[in-house]
Amino acid sequence: MCGIFGIAAHNDIVPPEVLERATRALAHRGPDDSGTAIFRPATGDPVEVGLGHRRLAILDLSPLGHQPMLDPETGNVIIFNGEIYNFRELRKRLEQDGVRFRSYSDTEVLLKAFGRWNERCLDELRGMFAFAIWDAKRRRLFLARDPMGIKPLYFCTSGPYFLFASEVRALLASGLVSRRIDPAGLLSYLNFGSVYEPATLLNGVSAVPPGHYLMWQDGVARDFVYWDLAPGPQRQRDAAGRAKAGKDARKKLEEELDARLYEAVGMQLVSDVPVGVFLSGGIDSSAITGILARAESHSQLNTFSIVFREEDFSEGEYSRLVAEQFGTRHHEILVSQHDVRDAIPSALAAMDQPTMDGLNTFVISRQTRASGIKVALSGLGGDELFAGYSSFDTVPHMERFSRFWEHMPGLVRVPLAGALQLAAGKSDRRRKLSGLARASQDAVHPYFLSRMVFTPEQRDALLTSVDKSALERMLHPLQESVVRTRRLDPINRVSYLESRFYMLNTLLRDADAMSMAHGLELRVPLLDHRLAEALFDLPGEWKRDAQMPKPLLVRALQGNLPDAIVRRPKRGFTLPFDHWLRQELRATVEETLEQTGQGPLASLLNPLAVRQVWQDFLRGRTSWSRPWTLFVLQRWCTLHSVTA
Secondary structure, eight states: OEEEEEEEEESSOOOHHHHHHHHHTTGGGOBSEEEEEEEOOOTTOOEEEEEEEEEOOOSOOSGGGOSSEEOTTTOOEEEEEEEETTHHHHHHHHHHTTOOOSSOOHHHHHHHHHHHHGGGGGGGOOEEEEEEEEETTTTEEEEEEOTTOOSOOEEEEETTEEEEESSHHHHHHTTOSOOBBOHHHHHHHHHHSSOOTTBOSBTTOEEOOTTEEEEEETTEEEEEEOOOSSOOHHHHHHHHHHTTOOHHHHHHHHHHHHHHHHHHHHGGGOOSSOEEEEOOSSHHHHHHHHHHHHHOTTSOOEEEEEEOSSTTTOOHHHHHHHHHHHTOEEEEEEOOHHHHHHTHHHHHHHOSSOOSOOHHHHHHHHHHHHTTOSEEEOOTTHHHHTTOSTHHHHHHHHHHHHHHHHTSOHHHHHHHHHHHHHHHTTOHHHHHHHHHHTTOTTOOSHHHHHTOSSOHHHHHHHBSOOOHHHHHHHHHHHHHHHHHTTTSOHHHHHHHHIIIIIIIIIIIHHHHHHHHTTTOEEEOGGGOHHHHHHHHTSOGGGGOOTTSSSHHHHHHTTTOSOHHHHHSOOOOOOOOHHHHHHTTTHHHHHHHHHGGGTSTTTTTBOHHHHHHHHHHHHTTSSOTHHHHHHHHHHHHHHHTTOBO
């Protein structure tokens, strides 16, 4: 796990100080090693390329894993962030073809695989990655991101330069990127509490989408798709047919899924440093622990849990129960609420883009790394792929309401929508249903309405003006995704949307930024893309059960999960934000929000509307998430000197 930065100049030179400065901005991602190199052209060649790398050594800890890494046979050079879990199998195949290796790293395997198979190497990879290869023979840059979007990769063009990096902050550190806010990114952030890709909050900076690769050559970047989470028409028809499968056929398909699950989790133990598991006591992390406890027969598995003295927030009893069940070497990390509250300034500084979430991951990662662990496995992705959220019930209901509403005569719709609005009161859920009834132009699909922090009406009240072209840019990827899921059944459609939006743009982005802020590699085995394919090949109705949450995941453990874990109410890592914003953090948040009229957002946000959000929270009319979202936005823009 590392940080990468690159700059390509067309008809110009790469400024060495830019390369060094931007690479240093990624030091937290790779405290073990650093490297930069500039590749100058032959006479008459208009392209010059600079590559920078910060290394967190996980595989092949020797200097042979240093990057940028050169392949002396092809002249190709790679910088790589991530892990290729099946690199040993790929190495054997390449060696059988006569390829020779100098190191034992997955980086060299990836470099050699590209030299042998070009972009087709992406079809062979199992892992999380963002990498760039300077293709010396073809004089072009090749950038790729993993299928599920676990590792981030951003890019932009500035004059004669094409730049890319693991984090937005590295692009800012280059000094070549505008510090202006992208109106589409701002609209997205206010709607959802994080900016939805491919946009970012910075004008001109975009994310490489999951399952995509870019080719940059002679000053032009072209985008290609190599994998998508949504199955094609034939696989969708096959999944629909499986809904009618008999008992024996269904059992066989579930057994095949179980085998894929065990394979996906087991292969992520590959490491030359100790690996731990984040054990919360929920189904997802408990399932991973159970699978690994079976696979890790040669040594005792290490599990780590955050516990609080305050019983209302601690899940220690559940994690201890799972640890005892599977015989792990269990470590409890005691964290006080004061520790969490005091971490807020550091967590804000660690955010690569503003987010209403992420503080929990920051605290867990900091404490785990301090305890000596460099690699940790997380259960992230279980709710999205195994249908654990309440949205898998509510969104299909909202879809049915939306279809019913569309067929209702217009004369009836208008007064009934008004009545629903009046009846909504303080209930966020009713307000969103009312918004669906009013058929707001940018609701797009009920799923997005269910994930909104500020509804379109509330968002527009906060803004001094709404740029229609920016609104269209913000909506376009949402609309495209809805089109791709039209033939999916309701459960699989929600699974796709949760994975491609909330999980990708909030959970995964926060997990990467907050863990790498401490030099901790966080692995997410439930997001193996082959496992995801297998899940999307099954009917959605198999993933829901009135008697049991996430039945496919629970049954895969063959009854080995304690009943108290399976039956317990769903709960995340809860922090008392509502209390903090009224007490300990009130002065800080209030002061920051009061500065809206004079700060970096002065020309974009209406200070009276911002003040009203704060007053509504204090009076109990809205949740803490809305003022907190505005607070984080103001602080992030101030910290990074980003303005309108």
